[in-house]
Amino acid sequence: MRRPVTPEESAFIQERVERFAAEAPEELLWQEPHVRAHGALPLYVGWTETVGIRPDGEMVRWSTEDWPGAVELDDATWYKIGLVLGARRYPILQRLVPDRPAGARDCDLCKGSGRFPLQPEIVCQCGGVGWVDPQ
Numbered sequence: 322m323r324r325p326v327t328p329e330e331s332a333f334i335q336e337r338v339e340r341f342a343a344e345a346p347e348e349l350l351w352q353e354p355h356v357r358a359h360g361a362l363p364l365y366v367g368w369t370e371t372v373g374i375r376p377d378g379e380m381v382r383w384s385t386e387d388w389p390g391a392v393e394l395d396d397a398t399w400y401k402i403g404l405v406l407g408a409r410r411y412p413i414l415q416r417l418v419p420d421r422p423a424g425a426r427d428c429d430l431c432k433g434s435g436r437f438p439l440q441p442e443i444v445c446q447c448g449g450v451g452w453v454d455p456q
């Protein structure tokens with residue numbers, strides 16, 4: 322999956338990748354070898370897999386335990402989660418969060434907030450966008 326990015330957004334992602342070792346919050350520094358190897362900025366960091374975006378807008382995921390390399394992200398929910406969380410850390414990426422399509426309904430679980438009820442720090446199963454695609 323690829324999210325079309327503007328030249329400014331692309332340059333922003335490129336810069337964050339290049340400066341990751343210097344800029345990343347301490348709890349993410351262990352991702353530095355992966356960032357360098359895959360040329361992607363981590364957006365969602367899970368226990369064993371990370372979702373990231375490359376400067377050209379390509380969304381990829383990589384394992385931090387089980388397998389080498391990075392593969393193209395092919396899951397719509399993780400795509401949304403990555404962009405929603407990425408935009409929380411880097412507000413310039415907010416434009417990349419998918420727009421709510423016509424006909425989408427509010428997510429039943431989070432009632433449109435995108436955050437898991439009772440544990441708002443957890444992203445809802447709708448991918449954090451607060452809506453569910455009609456399809």
Ligand SMILES: [Zn+2]
Pocket residue numbers: 428429430431432433434435436445446447448449450451452
């Ligand atoms: Zn939801």
